[in-house]
Amino acid sequence: MDINKLLKAFKDTGHELVRVKGHSKDNIITPDGKTEFVKPSLDVIAPIEYTKEFNTSFTKKSKYNVTMYNVKKNNFKQAFSSKNYFNIKVQDLNFKGNDNKINNLTLDSSSTVAA
Amino acid sequence: MEELPIYHGTSIKKADKIISENKMHYNPKPDHWLGNGIYFFENDYDAAKWWSKIHFHDNWIVLKYNLKIGEKELIDLDTLHGSKKFKEFCKKVNVEMGKDEFKIKISEKENRYINASKNPKICRQRIVTSAYLSAFYNLNHYKACVKSFCISAFNDLSILHFESRERQMFIIDSSMINCKNLKKIRNNV
Numbered sequence: 001m002d003i004n005k006l007l008k009a010f011k012d013t014g015h016e017l018v019r020v021k022g023h024s025k026d027n028i029i030t031p032d033g034k035t036e037f038v039k040p041s042l043d044v045i046a047p048i049e050y051t052k053e054f055n056t057s058f059t060k061k062s063k064y065n066v067t068m069y070n071v072k073k074n075n076f077k078q079a080f081s082s083k084n085y086f087n088i089k090v091q092d093l094n095f096k097g098n099d100n101k102i103n104n105l106t107l108d109s110s111s112t113v114a115a
Numbered sequence: 116m117e118e119l120p121i122y123h124g125t126s127i128k129k130a131d132k133i134i135s136e137n138k139m140h141y142n143p144k145p146d147h148w149l150g151n152g153i154y155f156f157e158n159d160y161d162a163a164k165w166w167s168k169i170h171f172h173d174n175w176i177v178l179k180y181n182l183k184i185g186e187k188e189l190i191d192l193d194t195l196h197g198s199k200k201f202k203e204f205c206k207k208v209n210v211e212m213g214k215d216e217f218k219i220k221i222s223e224k225e226n227r228y229i230n231a232s233k234n235p236k237i238c239r240q241r242i243v244t245s246a247y248l249s250a251f252y253n254l255n256h257y258k259a260c261v262k263s264f265c266i267s268a269f270n271d272l273s274i275l276h277f278e279s280r281e282r283q284m285f286i287i288d289s290s291m292i293n294c295k296n297l298k299k300i301r302n303n304v
Contacts (some may be wrong), residue, residue: 005254006208013150013249016220 116185121155121284123178124167130176130299137294145225146241149260149285150249153292155180157261160300162281178297182284184259190252192262193282204251219246258288
């Protein structure tokens with residue numbers, strides 16, 4: 001299938017396929033939900049739930065125990081603690097009255113160092 | 116060319132507006148299960164009545180339409196042929212996307228919508244499914260799609276493995292519906 005034809009089919013219907021550095025074939029979202037992106041995207045990532053403990057200061061030295069929908073805890077941890085992403089800045093942590101959920105976690109793409 | 120009876124549940128006020136303006140409106144939502152368009156029930160007056168009574172109570176009404184549609188314009192996702200075709204499309208997309216490192220972009224608006232939903236995980240899943248389906252329709256020039264869904268409210272006999280289902284007719288191309296030919300039905304039997 002021609003990739004340009006595919007891109008157009010999505011774009012014509014109001015959806016966009018974006019190129020993401022560092023994504024591999026295994027990281028793609030599918031309708032059956034069996035695979036998801038593992039590394040955070042360069043724009044906005046999905047809502048996140050944390051499990052036991054959570055450190056809101058995402059720095060190089062922070063320890064994370066976080067899970068993302070359909071993404072294994074270890075993968076998320078790996079993605080955030082990876083040296084390729086150590087410059088990530090986390091903005092707009094919004095708890096909206098639910099201590100178990102971060103509603104909006106935005107990555108500052110300008111400071112992101114992709115793989 | 117096939118002719119299929121289809122039913123749309125709505126309110127009396129909205130039905131009158133549709134017929135007088137000769138136009139069917141819909142509220143676009145990113146997580147509509149078959150995409151953004153107009154939803155009918157195929158050959159199932161009772162399903163349309165059940166749906167409209169839930170949403171419009173005493174003001175419910177059903178609009179009937181005889182849809183004329185060509186074989187190649189309709190995708191039936193209940194058939195093995197239809198579901199295989201869609202799955203093949205998804206696989207091809209994933210192969211191409213994987214090869215070139217693409218993903219579906221969830222916009223900030225969609226992200227806010229996900230966050231506000233009761234079940235963000237399902238909501239997000241539906242947005243992705245809807246995006247795949249919309250591109251699939253677009254690529255194949257489909258004008259309508261049918262798929263059945265389980266009605267959990269009527270599945271009190273699940274012990275017998277008998278499932279109540281409703282078959283939804285999703286109209287992608289609204290020009291398929293000539294609103295002047297919609298017939299109002301409010302049968303209490």
